[in-house]
Amino acid sequence: MNRFCLLGDFISAPTPELLVEHPGSCLLIEEGRQVGFFDRPPEGCPVLDYRGHLIIPSFIDLHVHAAQYPNMGLGMDLPLLPWLDAYTFPLEMRYAEAAYAKRVYPAFWQALWRSGSLRACVFSSIHEEATNLLMDQGQESGLIAYVGKVNMDRNAPEGLRESTQDSLAATERWLRKNQSLSHRIRPMITPRFVPSCTQELMQGLGALAQQYNVPVQSHINENQDEVAWVASLHPEAPDYLGVYEAFDLIRPQQTILAHAIYNTPREEEAYAAQSIFLAHCPNANLNMSSGMMKCAHLLRRGDILMGLGSDVAGGNTLFIPRVMVNAMRTSNLLHLTDPTDDPLTLSEAFYLGTRGSGRFFGDCGAFCPDFSADLLVLNDEKARGLRPMTLTERLSRFVFSGDPQEIVLRMLEGRSLPDPLAAPQS
Structure with a gap:
């Protein structure tokens, strides 16, 4: 897909000082780049629905x-x-x-x-x-x-x-x-x-x-x-x-x-x-x-x-x-x-x-307009079921005690990246 929307709970650090949260948001992606966040998907735009999932830069x-x-x-x-x-x-x-x-x-x-x-x-x-x-x-x-x-x-x-x-x-x-x-x-x-x-x-x-x-x-x-x-x-x-x-x-x-x-x-x-x-x-x-x-x-x-x-x-x-x-x-x-x-x-x-x-690679590593759409979608449902957490607390838990198995989608330049050694789909 050259143009699509991703729904979920987003968090990134465009600068060292601040984590920026976008809970329950819609990120529009075109030609592998981020366009920006919207309240709802544009009409007719394909949607990847990961509501309830934590989405972070890769x-x-x-x-x-x-x-x-x-x-x-x-x-x-x-x-x-x-x-x-x-x-x-x-x-x-x-x-x-x-x-x-x-x-x-x-x-x-x-x-x-x-x-x-x-x-x-x-x-x-x-x-x-x-x-x-x-x-x-x-x-x-x-x-x-x-x-x-x-x-x-x-x-x-x-x-x-x-x-x-x-x-x-x-x-x-x-x-x-x-x-x-x-x-x-x-x-x-x-x-x-x-x-x-x-x-x-x-x-x-x-x-x-x-x-x-x-x-x-x-x-x-x-x-x-x-x-x-x-x-x-x-x-x-x-x-x-x-x-x-x-x-x-x-x-x-x-x-x-x-x-x-x-x-x-x-x-x-x-x-x-x-x-x-x-x-x-x-x-x-x-x-x-x-x-x-x-x-x-x-x-x-x-x-x-x-x-x-x-x-x-x-x-x-x-x-x-x-x-x-x-x-x-x-x-x-x-x-x-x-x-x-x-x-x-x-x-x-x-x-x-x-x-x-x-920054060594250019415009990537955060959720910002015209940055490369490089991201990870995390399923942290089990942890969230134990107590309420803010997006920042969910990120902290993943950083300190999470596991790569929580990653359910890897996206690079707006394309889903499959396991490099996985057998091709027939």
């Missing part, structure tokens, strides 16, 4: 590692750098075999779909063929994503360490192959992090990002040992961010840096001035004993672009509501040590996992 995962999906929940008692050596790198070596990628990646896209994250920014591995498979299978899933072939030419195991020339050549071949795949699955330059990339590689990747006009994703200031390591590798740089800046890897509104826990005052100002997106990954930060991002402080500046990432497999779930919960819990703990730093509110956490992350 989630957006700003930082996730598809290649690590089989490791989800493993090694959670190790710090970051030992965890990479013990779990991540041995697993990622397996993607040299395309057959392994063919087994894992359809399950990854299905798991994202099941979790309600219909848009994502995804890390692959260093392997060109496996990354192409990841993108092809993403295209078949119907989800929207940026995908990055990971680059590493130093401080990596033999099976994951590319030569600088091979890494750049493979990345350019991959860019050429996938640049026009579709608007749904698009390439993204992905140096793993500074310690794994030489100056020559980072310079080449920065040039490719400019030449092909593609965005960039990486990590920053995740772990104190990592930050010290970067300082020892690049004493010429003012800080971690300064290394990326030196090699043209910072592109305004087109760069995502994950974690950003241990920021210098200069970095904080640069995030704002250069319109860098920060992906807050509280699950992984806690699991890896990395630290606690001052998310509320950064968000309330009002000039820093921010969203949430599951960071699987450092994170232990793809379900973004649980990331929202840990963002709030981390903020509560920081408030104990600094009472002037008020904790994140529900509206702020929900904003980060929907509209905040959505």
